[in-house]
């Protein structure tokens with residue numbers, strides 16, 4: 001198939017606003033979180049979605065992963081309507097599009113060990129019990145963790161390790177599309193670089209399509225081939241990352257770039273430009289915070 005793997009066609013999403021009294025009095029107002037958004041994501045694309053807080057990035061992610069339904073418009077996976085897929089095969093859609101959240105600790109059950117969490121996810125995918133241990137070991141290796149992590153509980157992991165487990169759990173479903181919503185925003189800069197490198201490597205090795213949501217333009221420039229700039233629920237500009245960031249056409253994109261304190265190239269910890277550069281490990285990341 002040569003069509004887009006993920007499409008949004010004229011998608012809007014609004015939320016009821018105001019209290020019960022407003023609604024009873026018929027003063028029904030709605031907040032438009034996404035306003036007639038159309039977007040095509042091709043297989044293998046690594047797309048950065050940027051925009052200030054409240055611009056609708058997470059709402060878009062929720063629709064793409066099937067956690068929410070659009071108020072109007074259509075979301076398509078590989079040309080098939082999500083509304084139909086969710087009605088007839090909610091399972092497959094959920095498997096094919098997976099999400100990594102900003103803070104995996106809220107997405108991980110605090111009482112379940114890493115291996116149990118991953119094991120349950122593999123069970124959902126239908127992996128027979130006898131194969132699960134070896135797949136868990138493979139998943140841990142894939143995200144750069146050792147087998148000693150398996151028995152640990154989420155609170156026994158560092159922030160960087162938790163994000164890797166969040167990623168491993170998403171990958172356990174063998175998704176085609178991965179949506180990462182601010183996946184490194186809660187990490188310090190050196191750990192951010194590691195998780196970004198990991199995402200970059202996995203995207204290429206597994207042939208994943210990645211939607212990387214971030215307000216950090218420098219990270220997006222490092223990781224992504226395309227960029228989508230959102231403002232107040234609409235897409236104001238999109239295109240190849242280097243073009244849009246190098247020659248922004250929309251005043252809002254220009255303002256976002258101008259607002260990066262040290263400029264797009266001036267991070268404290270430079271990120272390797274080559275996506276397959278060695279992934280550095282720190283003691284904190286390997287052994288967990290003391």
Ligand SMILES: Nc1ncnc2c1ncn2[C@@H]1O[C@H](COP(=O)(O)OP(=O)(O)O)[C@@H](O)[C@H]1O
Nearest residue numbers: 015031032033052053054055056057058059060
């Ligand atoms: N479940 C919800 N109920 C009501 N309003 C929401 C809900 N989710 C998001 N919003 C509103 O929609 C707008 C877009 O939010 P969001 O998609 O989270 O933006 P971003 O991720 O870019 O910060 C915001 O004004 C937010 O308050």
Ligand SMILES: [Mg+2]
Nearest residue numbers: 057058059181
């Ligand atoms: Mg958000």
